[in-house]
Amino acid sequence: MRAHLALGSNLGDRLANLQSALDGLASTDGVEVVAVSGVYETDPVGGPVQDDYLNAVVEVTTALTPHELLAVCGRLEQAAHRVRIERWGPRTLDVDVLLVGDLQVATDDLEVPHPRMWERAFVLAPLHDVAPDLVARPDGGWTGVRRAPVALRLPG
Numbered sequence: 201m202r203a204h205l206a207l208g209s210n211l212g213d214r215l216a217n218l219q220s221a222l223d224g225l226a227s228t229d230g231v232e233v234v235a236v237s238g239v240y241e242t243d244p245v246g247g248p249v250q251d252d253y254l255n256a257v258v259e260v261t262t263a264l265t266p267h268e269l270l271a272v273c274g275r276l277e278q279a280a281h282r283v284r285i286e287r288w289g290p291r292t293l294d295v296d297v298l299l300v301g302d303l304q305v306a307t308d309d310l311e312v313p314h315p316r317m318w319e320r321a322f323v324l325a326p327l328h329d330v331a332p333d334l335v336a337r338p339d340g341g342w343t344g345v346r347r348a349p350v351a352l353r354l355p356g
C-alpha cells in the first residue's frame with residue numbers, strides 16, 4: 201500500500217527532528233520509504249503565536265494498517281520528546297497519517313484521508329513534490345491526474 205505521512209517541527213533543532221523521524225520510519229519493519237519531499241519553512245497556522253515550522257511529506261509503501269501507522273507516528277513523536285501543553289501549540293515533532301492508499305478510516309482516534317489536509321498549504325506543497333498525481337475530491341478522498349507527455353507551444 202502506498203501511504204503518505206506529514207512531518208512538522210517548530211521546536212528545537214527542527215531539521216534534526218525531521219531527519220530523525222525519517223530515519224525512524226526507514227528502520228521500521230513493514231515500512232519502506234520511497235520518496236521524500238523538499239523541506240518547507242512555513243508560517244504557523246492555528247494555535248497560539250509560535251515560531252515557523254519546517255514541514256515535509258514522506259511517501260512510503262507499507263503492509264501496516266492505518267492504525268499501525270498511527271502507532272508508528274506516536275512512537276516517533278515520543279522519541280522526539282514531544283510534550284503536549286496546549287492544543288495546536290509548538291512541538292518538536294508532529295507526524296500525521298495523510299493517506300493510506302485509497303482506504304477511508306473514520307474512528308475516534310484516526311481519520312484517513314486526513315480531514316483537513318486539503319486546506320493546508322504546508323501539507324499540499326510538500327505532498328505535490330512526492331505525489332503530483334494526487335488531487336482532492338470534494339468528498340474528502342482523492343483522485344488521480346496524469347501529466348501528459350505533450351506540451352503547448354508558447355505563441356508568437
Ligand code: X6L
Nearest residue numbers: 208209242243244245246247253255288289322
Ligand atoms: C482556524 C482554526 C483556522 C484553526 C485554522 C489550522 C488549527 C491548522 C490547527 C485552524 C488550524 C492546524 C502546523 C501548523 C499546526 C504545521 C504549520 C494544525 C495543527 N501544525 N502550521 N499548525 N505547520 N505551518 O505542521 O495543523 S497545529
Ligand code: MG
Nearest residue numbers: 208294295296
Ligand atoms: Mg499536524
Ligand code: MG
Nearest residue numbers: 294295296297
Ligand atoms: Mg498530529
